[in-house]
Amino acid sequence: KLEEFRSHERGHREVFRAELERRGRARCKSYWLCGFGGLVLGLLTGLLGRSGISATTVAVESVVLRHLERQLVELQGVDEPAVSAISSILAEERGHHDQAASHVSENSRLRRVLERLVSAATESVIWLGMKL
Template identity: 65%
Template sequence: MEVATQSAATDLGGRIIKVNHAGEHGAIAIYTGQILLARLTAPRLVDELREFRSHEQRHRAIFGAELERRGRRRCRSYWLCGMGGFVLGAVTGLCGSAAISATTTAVESVVLRHLVHQLEVLQGHDPAAVAAISSIVAEEQQHHDQALEHVQAGTFWPRVLGPIVSSSTEAVIWLGMRL
């Protein structure tokens, strides 16, 4: 029974790593789209967005290496995350700094909630997945907190984008876990 439970947890860990890998690809695409247009609409955020994108590239590499170690292919939602992320990034980049910050805050809120849950579920069952996930949490929290500093409570973009981006992020994660 213990072996079956361990195998199921490792399989779950593998699925989680696949979805996290695709999500990091989506995050890179969001920041790429935002950087492209923020040069015109929010130039003061460009360096921060580049820093965040470099973190996400490292996160994707961590999850990619873990997928390779496990002999698993990337998630079927990988390209969907990239295309959707770029469109979201470009649209919010066009709308300026408030939209960019509201998007980052919403995405990272969902991501952080999922990462914490993943760590709870996998703790003691899949040490490699726990190590990979744990290695990125602090930077994801940093992205959330820095973006939140730019968000002005009660303004238009956080009220409009927050629920849309949060529910879209949840939907992509849900879909990724089932593909």
């Protein structure tokens, strides 16, 4: 499943790269932070096993879904190619969230702790990426 998710994420990265190219824009200056943060997060939560990986995935995907859905609202009727690009990604992101959620208890202490920490970090990286 993780290989499938990885393949999806690579495809999403390509969609966003094409969108940046279409607009004549460089990727955000926080791109390296996303990569480094993802590596560290993956290594640390990997040590926690399947529940840790799943809880982290739920937290990250929840933030990403909210962000993409807000972007859709803002871009609707303004930039249809961007709306199409984002829409093409949403179903897979929801699938990642739902698949991970099926492997961790809603009331798990680990899930609650990771959700707070990982959500805050993910929100911060997205905010930074939108500002740089």
